Amino acid sequence: MKKIYSLGLAAVALLVLATGCGKEAEGTNKSSSSSAQEEVTVKLGVIGADTDVWDNVQARLKDEGINLEYVKFTEYSQPNTALASGDIDLNSFQHQFFLDNFNEEHGTELVSIGNTVNAPLGIYSDKLKDISELKEGDKVAIPNDVTNGGRALNLLESAGLIKIDETKKQAPTVSDITENKLNLDITELEASQTARALQDVTVSVINSGMAVDAGFIPTEDSIFLEPVDEGSRPYVNIIVARTEDKDNEVYQKVVAAYQNEETVKVIEETSKGSSIPAWETFGSK
Structure with a gap:
């Protein structure tokens, strides 16, 4: 009887242990699944092939669970149209004067959510x-x-x-x-x-x-x-969103990641000093 009783206890213990391990594994899987679901992809419209500055920003955004996906265009007429139609989430290629003119001509309501650089003509x-x-x-x-x-x-x-x-x-x-x-x-x-x-x-x-x-x-x-002076303000390059998304928390994180000391270093290196971090001169937006 003692032997049977001992075997019974051992079996119960093994069952409890197995059940516990199963729950722990299940919990880990749920956590991993939840983490994967939390990653957000932001489609960013850009002009040209040079994305070195944004590559630097992208590396920091990954720590925030944000995946930056470039959508590259070749002509200035394209990124705002794509943004207005919802094909992309943000764009970064233009200055405020260009955006104002586009909105007026096309009846759109795209807005700046952050300054990037001033790039002299x-x-x-x-x-x-x-x-x-x-x-x-x-x-x-x-x-x-x-x-x-x-x-x-x-x-x-x-x-x-x-x-x-x-x-x-x-x-x-x-x-x-x-x-x-x-x-x-x-x-x-x-x-x-x-x-x-x-x-x-x-x-x-x-x-x-x-x-x-x-x-x-x-x-x-x-x-x-x-020359770069106060008259350059309308030509400061900007990050642009649809009006309804101007306070979007994810997009604000994109702006914050761009307006960073690490970005300043990359701008200096890639432009050979030709582009100026505009948020330091003209404010964040």
Whole structure:
């Protein structure tokens, strides 16, 4: 009887132990499943191939359970359309002036949720070493969208090449040029084509991101670079969301991860000092 009783106790003990282990394993599986479900993917629209800065941000976001997925576009007309339609969650490629113009033209309500960098516009050339070398009738390429085109014309005026109607200074067009002493032949191109056009024109006005993608260091390779001052505020690059998502907690974490000291170092390295962390100069948004 004692032997039977002992065997019975042993069997009960084994059953309890097995049951306990089963519950522990089940609990671990539930925890792992829950953790996997908590990871959130944020689709970020960008222009161009250079994502070094965002790669640095992405590494920090993974610790927050956020997976950043790049959706790459080639033309400035695309990322806002994709954001408005819900194909992406955020985009980061434009300045405030560009966004305001897009909203007005398309009846959208996209908003800035954070500043990224100020990237000065530059004049580049394969043929000249200095802006003063431009001659009568030389060809000049500028971006063809309203905001960057107007910005390019203001830059040409800053360089002393043209004069613009005073009443149209914020968003001038080629027709607003009041003086062009060298009769420069100004051609408007899609912004992504301005760097490629260098072989066909004397000088080209190129956005900083496009210039870096083309292998230029703006502070070293441009023959004239846009000054950075309070007048640069409308041209600060931003992270953009749909209006209903402006306070989204996950998206705010994306902004916080970008506006970080580690990001400052990467911006300095990748842009060779040509881009400036805008949240340090102009505030977080």
